[in-house]
Amino acid sequence: MDLKALIRDIPDFPQPGIIFRDITTLLKNAQGLKYVIDSLAVETQKLEVLPDYIVGIESRGFIFAPALAYHLDGGFVPVRKKGKLPAQVFSIEYDLEYGTDILEIHQDAFTAGAKVMIVDDVIATGGTAKATADLLTQMGCDIVAYGFIVELEGLQGRNKLPDVPIISLVKYS
Ligand code: AMP
Numbered sequence: 001m002d003l004k005a006l007i008r009d010i011p012d013f014p015q016p017g018i019i020f021r022d023i024t025t026l027l028k029n030a031q032g033l034k035y036v037i038d039s040l041a042v043e044t045q046k047l048e049v050l051p052d053y054i055v056g057i058e059s060r061g062f063i064f065a066p067a068l069a070y071h072l073d074g075g076f077v078p079v080r081k082k083g084k085l086p087a088q089v090f091s092i093e094y095d096l097e098y099g100t101d102i103l104e105i106h107q108d109a110f111t112a113g114a115k116v117m118i119v120d121d122v123i124a125t126g127g128t129a130k131a132t133a134d135l136l137t138q139m140g141c142d143i144v145a146y147g148f149i150v151e152l153e154g155l156q157g158r159n160k161l162p163d164v165p166i167i168s169l170v171k172y173s
Helices: 030-045 061-072 127-138
Strands: 008-011 019-022 053-057 075-081 089-095 100-106 115-123 142-152 166-172
Touching: 030 061, 030 142, 030 166, 053 061, 053 127, 061 075, 061 115, 061 142, 089 127, 100 127, 115 127, 127 142
Parallel strands: 053 075, 053 115, 115 142, 142 166
Antiparallel strands: 008 019, 075 100, 089 100
């Protein structure tokens, strides 16, 4: 399937010089939506070590992570922006292009040694996925893979991530 034909490019959003890869046009296409969820599941099932939990990063990771977890008979765990989760949390602060942001996860989300896969819609610089990985590693999780719909290869985000398989379905240079 030609995913690039279904993903809409929005130049200069949210700021000049960025080409925003808008997946809403992919999501509303029934075949496109089915294809990306099924493909993520098929590629994940090929992994040597399968995840017990799929961690989705707020907010667009929440579109894909639960669907993947459902396919794999796994659980879904949200990583959220600061102040959204109701129980006790662990937090991590990480650098954005301008300023910093904070991600949080429930302290009791996992037992030590849980096998987890981190999912988001897009990997750009890799900063968000790396911060999530650091948070999970500090909790004693075993990160077994990453999954993205879109990879912006020119930004070399995958170089920031620990040496485990990275699944991405469509790559832009
Ligand atoms: P990063 O931490 O740089 O890998 O950025 C990842 C997050 O920013 C993802 O959650 C994406 O949703 C979003 N993002 C960054 N760049 C783009 C882009 N060009 N198009 C769409 N989403 C993007």
